[in-house]
Amino acid sequence: MVTTKTDKKARPKPFLFPQFCKACGRCIEACPKDCIHVGTQIDPNSGLTPVVVELDKCNGCGLCIDACPEPYGLMPVEGEIEDMSLMDPAQIFGPRQTSAPKPEPIPGTLVPLPDLEPMVLKGTHAAAVGAILAGCRHVFGYPITPSTEGAELMAKLLPQLDGVFVQAVSEVATVNIMYGCGGAGLRCATFTSSPGFSLMLEGISYMIGAELPGVFFNIMRGGPGLGNIGPEQSDISLVCRGLGHGNTHAVVLAPSTPQEMLDLTIAAFDISFEYRNPVVIAADGYLGQMTGRVELPKTLTKPGIPQWAVYGDRAHRGNLITSIYIIEADLEIHNEKILAKYDRMIENEQRANCFRCDDAEWLVIACNTPARMAKGAVQELRDQGIKAGLFRPITLWPFPIKQLTPLLDRARGLIVVEAGPGQLEDEVRLALSHADIRNAPPFSHVRRYGGVLPQQQEIVDKVTALVEA
Amino acid sequence: MDGVFYNRFERHAHGEGLKGQSTHYCAGCGHGLVHKYLADAIDELGVQDRTIAISPVGCAVFMYYYLDVGNSQAAHGRAPAVALGHKMANPESIVICYQGDGDLASIGLAEIIQATQMGIPMSIIFVNNAIYGMTGGQMAPTTLMEQQTTTTPTGRDRLTGEPMRMAETIGQLSGPVYVERVALYDNKQRVRAQKAIKKALRVQVENRGLGFVEVLSECPTHLHMSPSDAEQWVKQEMVPIFPLGVKKDVDTEPWFNLDEPNFEPDDIVTVIGSSTESSAKGTEPFPSHIDAEDISLKFAGAGGDGAQTIAMLTTRTAINAGYDSTHIPSYGPESRGGTSYADVHIATTEVLSPASLKPHVLVAFNPQSLEKFGPTVRDGGVVLYDSTVIAEPPQMDPGIKTYGIPFTQIAVDLGKAMVKNTVALGATVAATKIFPVERFVNTMEDALKNKCALLPINREAFNRGIEAVEALDKTR
Structure with a gap:
């Protein structure tokens, strides 16, 4: 023996x-x-x-x-x-590596909620409530304005539901605590803002490599550097194209109301577990602070434990969470698997909202809070008899090119409105290019920076000038 | 054979050839010994199924090739954070955080200090061999003075600092319950190392706290020595700098216990502050005498004036009345100069632009706010200002209805200066007739339901505001 x-x-x-x-x-x-x-x-x-x-x-x-x-x-x-x-x-x-049983998933369930009164919540709080209803009981974070209220609310509420909030030593630690908690198969999230999000990128790359879920609220603020705490959208390139080193992408959701902060948070957890990949909710500082009416869903999620998790029990003992594939051929196969996942996201997850786009000749493209100013502008332009419409991407990655394409034939101009230096416009242009659309209408833009949002009048003036040109 | 090592190391180059039973470590490396002692401890404590081993970055990056437990591989230096995530996710899991000197004592200093000071039951195994192995023999934070490495080719000197003594550093934190430094260079030390590793696990298994074991280990390859000489080097050179022994051992009762997360709908509804009751809600007519579909208000003052609070009450009232409403605190370049302002919109169906650039209603608590925002008020709008602090208001457009109300004086007369914002709210409601008074009172009662003592004075302040406007209206 x-x-x-x-x-x-x-x-x-x-x-x-x-x-x-x-x-x-x-x-x-x-x-x-x-x-x-x-x-x-x-x-x-x-x-x-x-x-x-x-x-x-x-x-x-x-x-x-x-x-x-x-x-x-x-x-x-x-x-x-x-x-x-x-x-x-x-x-x-012995013939096998381990005597551990083959891991089995423990399924989650949807639990009905009673009919609830609408709540009045600020954006970050709506996101926190959404996370609770989505079954998230683990939030980790490091304070940074203007995202902190989300973490503060979680620190208050989660212990009442036997959940856990840990204030990490840094954003770097935060994302790695999420790696552990997500690796255990649980729904976890963090609230951060641009400089903090930059610090998390290494960990996000590891999470993508190790195929781990997790929801990141990036309440974008003015940059570069310390910048300020005003609302900006200049992390769009980062969240769409720069999630750390290597072959990385994640579904990026861009809410524009407190209601969407809640709704898209719930969607984010489902997407994150569906693909075993982080999801980023990119909101702006204004939306994080904005209070509005929020309807609650009909169900809440009681999550299970996925098959692949390293939960720390017999059923999952055979599992491994890692992003290292030391043999080149193995890493190539792993990348092909990840790329196939991105393809599925591109195929299935494009989301957009259209306002008066059906017969629009002047297509305003905006997301987050600037989309609200843009919507006001479109309404005003319509009142003046100008055929304007708002195309609002809800997923910034994958960009909703499927929804945009049919609107292009009638459009005489695309006006990208953003609180940033053209990063949303870059995404539109890239999406058009990848879709081989060569005859898109000409671009123009309304851009503000540094924590200043484009206002309705600027947009109206821009479009009016285009119409008169 | 059923043990805590895999029967075959299939993750080690697919277990081909000798790799199925052989580690990737160099001859004489200490890691294999530490792995064996860990495996023994896991086996003896009967926690194999519950154990999660966190592999670091460093030579032990492939620890998951060998230990038949739940395995997670962390980024460089972040193993304690990953370990914390696992432990919080499943408090029943036994989490082993395994790190080398570069990982723990250099890049991961913040993470190890936080994790050990938190003192959540976990077991930290720190393998200190005074050099970077995986990257090829560079200086470690624990490299000895005058020791030659590829990044200290002439020997570590004063400019690169002294070696880090981690066991002592961790030992003086209040978080961990057990800290010891051991070595591997002879039979006696190996027995001590086995016992220490077992103890570091046991304090976790018993939910008593965090155990930290620093293991002085040999790296014959990068020390350019035979395994035997490397053992002697650890004994003679390292031990004087890194004294062996127990650095901390506190007797504690089991304390760590987290309940299963709660997913009961009723509890969740209570916790998020929602309710199934319709708290006196219903549709009021839209105040179309102000605007047909979208009304904007601006409340402006200095921080502490309470502008945000009454803005929020207005938004809540509008939503309770059946409309869409938004409140947004001051942002943008207009917020310079010490003003704190709040923008509120109330719309029949949907608020489009949430900023109040041209408000219908302005409530100003100080001269600067009135001066700055007075000119933005729309023709036909209403301006209310605190006449206690604004003695000489600027000339307003004749199309604007202006009310100078001594918000502060009224509040001071009531004995509580801070309710001046409630005076202002009462005045606003009376001057604009935006929604019925009772609507606002309901919202206020709702907002103060946990601070009932404040309700009477706020109601009084609110009424005084209304009366002040009515008195002014009579004189017009």
Whole structure:
């Protein structure tokens, strides 16, 4: 019989498969009886020179076994050692890697909610309530304006539901606590804002590589650098194109009302687990602070534990969470799998909202809070008899090109409105390019920066000027 | 064979050839020993199914090749954060955070200090071999003075600092319950190391706290020594700098216990502050005498004037009355100069632009606010200002109805200066007739339901505001 640990009473003697000996010699010094010697014969399997074990004087003290760094180096055996040396190692070690059972998912359930009165919530609070209803009981974060109220509310509410809020030592720690919690198969989230989000990018890349879910609220503020705490949309390139190193993408949702902060949060958790990939909710500072009416859903989620999770129980013992694939061919296969996942997201997750787009000649494109100003502008332009429409991407990645394409034929101009230097416009242009649309209407834009939002009048003036040109 | 090591290391180059039973560690490396002692401890404590081992970045990055437990591989230095995530997700799990010296004592310093100071039951195994192994022999934070590495080619000197003593550093934190430094260089030390690792696990299994074991380990490859010489080097060179022994051992009762998360709908409804009751809601006529579909208000003052609070009450009232409404606190360049303002919109169906650039109603608490925003008020609009602090208001457009009300004086007369915003709200309601008075009173009662003591004075302040406007109206 072979056991991996030393049974002191039985005083088993050591046995060595010479091919697993790296000849470090720790056992030689460890043996008080001088039973083990430096070898002289090169092992043909390993190319190393294993030690020689002569057990005539061995009293089974086991010190050599405790000194051998190899799990299958010196091993304790009872009985006749000669028998053992004739055995095929494959039979000794067993046919399978582990005795752990094949992991099974523990399914989640949707629980009905009673009919509830609408609530009056600020954007970050609506997101927090959405996360609770989506089954998230674990929030980690580091305070940063203007996202902090979401974390503060979670710190208050989660303990009342036997959930956990941990204020991490930094955003870097935050994302890695999420890696652990998401790796355990649970629904977790963080609230942060632009500079904090930058710090999380390394961890997001790891989460994508290790295929872990997690929801990131980035309440975007003015940059670059410390910038200010005003609303900006200049993380759009970051969330759509720059989620850390390597081949990374995540579904990016852009709410424009407190109601959508709640609704899209619930959707975000489902998307995140569907694809085993982080989801980013990109809101702006204004929306984070804005209070409005919020209707509650009809159900809440009681999540289960996915099959792949490392939960810390017998059912999931065989699982591994990792982003390292040291063999190039393996990493290529892994990347192909991730790319196929991105393709599925592009196919299935494009979302947009259209306001008076059906016959629109002047298509205003905007998301987040600027989309509200844009909607006001479209209404005003319509009142003046100008055929304007608002195309509002709800997913910034994948960009909703499917919904945009049919509107292009009638459009005479695309006016991208954003609180940033043209990053949303870049996404529109890239989406058009990838879709091989070469005859898109000309672009113009209304852009503000530094925490200043484009206002309705600027948009009206811009479109009016285009119409009159 | 059923043990805590996998029967075959299939993740090690697909378990081909010798790799199915052989580690990736160099001859004489200490990691394999630590792995074995961990496996023994897990086995003896009977926690294999519950264990999650966090592999670090460093030579032990592939610990998950070997230990037949739940495995998670962390980013460089972040293993304690990942470990914390697992432990919080499942408090029943036994989490082992395994790190090398670069990982723990350099890039991951913030994470290890937070995790150990939190003291949540976890087991931290810190393998200190005084050098970076995986990246090829660079200086570690624990590299000894004068020790040559590829990044200290002439030996570590004063400019690169002294070696970090982590066991002592962690040992003086109040978080962990057990901290010890052990070594692997002879039989005696190995027995101590086995016991220490077991103890670090046991304090976690018993929910007593966090155990931290620093293991002085050999890296013969990068020390350019034989395994035997490397053992002697640890003994003779490292131990004087990194003294062995227990650094902290506190007797504690089991304390760690987290309940299962709650998903009961009734509890959730209560916790999020929602309700199934219709709290005196219903549709009021839209105040179309102000605007047909979208009314904008601006409440402006200095921080502490309470402008945000009454803006929020207005929004809540409008929503309770059956309309869409938004409130947004001050933002943008207009917020410079010490003013705190709140924009409120009330719309028949949907608020489009939430900013109040041209408000129908302005409530100003100080001269600067009135001066700045007075000119933006629409023709036919209403301006209310605090005449206690604004003695000489600027000339307003004749189309604008202006009310100078001593918000502060009224509040002071009531004995509580801070209710001046409620005076202002009462005045606003009376001057604009935006929604019925009772609507606002309901909202106020709702908002103060947990601070009932404040309700009478606020109601009084609200009424005084109304009366002040009515008195002014009579004189016109």
